[in-house]
Amino acid sequence: MLTSLSVRNLAVVEDLALTFDKGMTSLTGETGAGKSMLVDALSLVLGDRADSNMIRHGAERAEVEADFSLEHNSVLSKWLIEQELDDDEQCHLRRTINRDGRSKGYINGRAVPLVLLREISERSIDIHGQHAHQSLVRPQTQREIIDIVAQNKPLLDELKTVHREWQALQQELETIQQRSDEQKARQELLQYQVDELDALALTEHSINALLQEQTQLANASQLILAAETGLQRIFDDEQAAAYDQISSTLTGLEKLQDFEPRFASAVETLNSAIINLDESATELRHYLDHVELDPNRLDDIETQLSLLHELARKHHVEIEQLPAHYQQLSDELATLSSSEMQQAQRRQAVEEKEKICRALCEKLHQRREKAAKPLAKQITDSIQQLAIPAGRIEIQVQRYSDNRMTETGADQIRLLVATNPGQPAGELVKVASGGELARISLAIQVVTAGKRSVPTLIFDEVDVGIGGSVAEVVGQHLRKLASSQQVICITHLPQVAAQAHHQLQVNKKHLKDSTHIEVDKLDKVQRVEEIARMLGGVNLTQKTRSHAEEMLDQAQQ
Incomplete structure (x- = not known):
């Protein structure tokens, strides 16, 4: 306190x-x-x-x-x-x-x-201002009254948290859906492009091999001529073959190296040359034995390369970059596909959070309905004691017709009043006069004050x-609360x-x-004087003081 x-x-x-x-x-x-x-x-x-x-x-x-x-x-x-x-x-x-x-x-x-x-x-602490009755006509105030009596604060706090989480998930889902709509055309294009490239099974090695084979076939006659000429000069020329000339030189030096040890190094080098020339000649013979001049194969390769060059131009890359570009497109397509999965996951999360919200709203609705009639009766009893003898309060708890939910629930709370016998209950702002509204507000404050935890x-x-x-x-009600x-x-x-x-x-x-x-x-004497002043104004009489003292004595009983 x-x-x-x-x-x-x-x-x-x-x-x-x-x-x-x-x-x-x-x-x-x-x-x-x-x-x-x-x-x-x-x-x-x-x-x-x-x-x-x-x-x-x-x-x-x-x-x-x-x-x-x-x-x-x-x-x-x-x-x-x-x-x-x-x-x-x-x-x-x-x-x-x-x-x-x-x-x-x-x-x-x-x-x-x-x-x-x-x-x-x-x-x-709760402070009730002198103009509190002015806010009583607001739906929010009427809802707060029944929630105070029903002690719904923990449930409202939980709903507020869950409802905000639900709204945040909805917003995320809407963002994903908007992005998904924009990306749908892109995803279709990517799928077409990936399928087109995927059918070719492109690798960096296969493209390089095609390019190399195309170059070889396009220059096959020159390659064969070069191989034949080389073989002739190395081995097959009966008059000037390099192999024969080096062999003859090697033989002469070998005979004399016993006399001149310094020939040993030259002999060793010429031996290596003989071996290398022999191997080169063998490789050239092997090449000439197996080389094929197939014009149809060249046409096939050039057709394949033409297709690849066309694809490369379409994708604005070099032909050698097609495999890496294919991987890039595949990765982007996978990302967009995961976005669809993310959208499905978000949609499920939204549905689950909405289900929790509705369950909490239903709990609130039941608690409000349970509290409405007893609260209405208490307020009715109270306003009848406050000079509205035929007054009657009704509290309606109705679900929103459009099935919406807010962080305070899914209910429309209406506090209705009738002030005359036989009169149907209607909205406070339309039925109650200013003075009646002030007394109804006071009755509500007194009735609900005891329900507050402060x-x-x-x-x-x-x-x-x-x-x-x-x-x-009113004074008696307040004194009772003070217990x-x-x-x-x-x-x-x-x-x-x-x-x-x-x-x-x-x-x-x-x-x-x-x-x-x-x-x-x-103190007691001073209170008598103050109560008397409030009763009688400036000129106090003994009768006024006696009345004040009697009021104080009766209140203390």
Whole structure:
């Protein structure tokens, strides 16, 4: 619960420190005394938007601090531990606003982003503003009411996560499908090109072999002539064959090398030459024995090469690059084929995630339907006590007609009201007057407040527009809530203020050069005076004081 609040240099507040107790506390004071300024300060320390214009005139910085007890708030305690912001079972918040527009937030002395202050708010306090009834006509507010009562927050959190994952998968699938449509023509072309090249079974070796054979056949006559001429000069020429001349020279040197040892090296070289000439002659004979001048074979090869050159021109590559190009096309085709597989996998993932979403939406629908009738009866009972004796509330939970899902479910929630006997229930905005809408809103806030998990509830003049016995009923409801939660109520009604366990009086003091706010904690005698002022205005009588004392005594029974 909220244990203390201190405010410095915020608007008309110069320096103010308050402590709060368990039970119900009422804040009262003259109209315009600054009661709601305390709620504004609390909203700031809990992460609301700040403005440098809120800083007190003449000051450079405004500062708000608040302390929350963790004694009965395990949710907040656990969150602080998870964020590594825990500090000896305390939760101390601080917010500063500087004249230059900078704003800083602190939790237990550590600087934090403002979003973490707002998360503290979600786990510690609910503030009901005096204009809350204006949002009651919104479908979102009506849905939130039933979800609070049905305690659907864990389920909603799960659905929100899954729904966003589902939407992300849908977006990915749409992107893949768009890309797939664009690539379909490319894939068909690639398949044709790959099939065309695949039929030729091209390899770098086979192309080189064809080119070499084509060159050989095209130059076959020259090759044969060169081989025959070489063989003639090496071996077959009876008068000048190289083999015979070297053999004769070798024979002469061998005979004389016993006399001239230096001939040995020349003999060895000539021996090698003889061997090499013999081998060359053998190779040339073998070539001439097996060479074929087949003009049909040359035609076949040139036909094949013409086809390959045509393909190479079509693909804008050299003929030798066709095998590598074929591999490149095959790889691209495989990639596009895997894209189709990826699309199928994404489609399956979307379907599975959608199935989970629908299951969660169905759970929400069942929980909302289960909570709707008891909640409608509770609100009906409450508004009948708040001067709408024939009032009746109905809550409709209907699935969207177009079968859509959102991160809050697949239901349309409608809160309908009838205010006169025999009148069919209709939409709030069409049936209820402004005063009735305010009382219905108050009834809903009182009924649902006890269902909220936060330990502190603040009601900021939510009783505007009611009075008399109705105001007393409101006060009794708030006091009843205070048996399980801390209730802080800013009110101008004595019937509500008298029901509080504690009372704070807010006064605005006008000094010579400035204005500031003071807040006093009232004892029993002071409470009688304040309640009497609220009852009777400026001129208080003993009768008014007696009435005030009686109201306080009856409330404490």
